[in-house]
Amino acid sequence: MKLRNLEIKDAPLMLEWMHDKNVTSKLHRNFAAMKLEDCEKFIQSRILDKENLHLAIVDDNDEYMGTVSLKDIHQEDGYAEFAITIRRAAMGKGYSTYGMHEIIRQGLEELKLNAVYWCVAKDNLRAVKFYDKNDYQRVSEKDIPKELLENYSPDLLDGFYWYKAV
Structure with a gap:
């Protein structure tokens, strides 16, 4: 397994997890409304995006297994927000552990x-x-940068656990 840039060929498998209620039921976004074109636009937009890093987690045959991200990268303040989602087919096979470890390593060491x-x-x-x-x-x-907290509805914040990697 490895991380690589998202590619247009990943869009159908990205859409697969977006339409899988077992994957999205605890996420606070309506992924079921997404279409293939939305996935393709997202993949294309990341090329010019300097505030977010979205990478594909792929298997040894280069098949898309999920997306791992550093969002709202605040280079000057030294932090970003992590996100990950993987396809049901990838669950329990080490893709989440690998993807998370590697994107956090890139954030802390390379960025x-x-x-x-x-x-x-x-x-x-x-x-x-x-x-x-x-x-x-x-x-x-209270330990989370206020700029990150502003991305969430105040009425939802009590329903979250927050984590930090340093």
């Missing part, structure tokens, strides 16, 4: 960030178990 933050819904038990099992550090909402 020279001081921290990478992310949140997960408290009722997303699969994700919470994954992060806790991998010894990622839970932090208080």
Whole structure:
């Protein structure tokens, strides 16, 4: 497995996870409304995007397994927000562990960030178990940069656990 830039050929498999309720049920976005064209536009837009890094997690045959991201990269302040999603076919096979470890490594070592933050819904038990099992550090909402918190509806914030990698 490896990380690489997203490619247009990834769009159909990206759409697959977006339409899979088992993957998206705990995410706070209407992915079911997405179309193939939306996936293609997203992939094309990332080429010029300097504030976000979106990479494909692929298997040894270069088949798309998921997307891992550093969003809202604040180079001057030294932080970004992490995100990941993988196809159901990739679950339990190490793709999440690999993708997360590698994108955080890139953020901290190559982009020279001081921290990478992310949140997960408290009722997303699969994700919470994954992060806790991998010894990622839970932090208080008060430790999160306010610019990241502004991306979330205040009424939803109580429903999240926040994590930090340094």
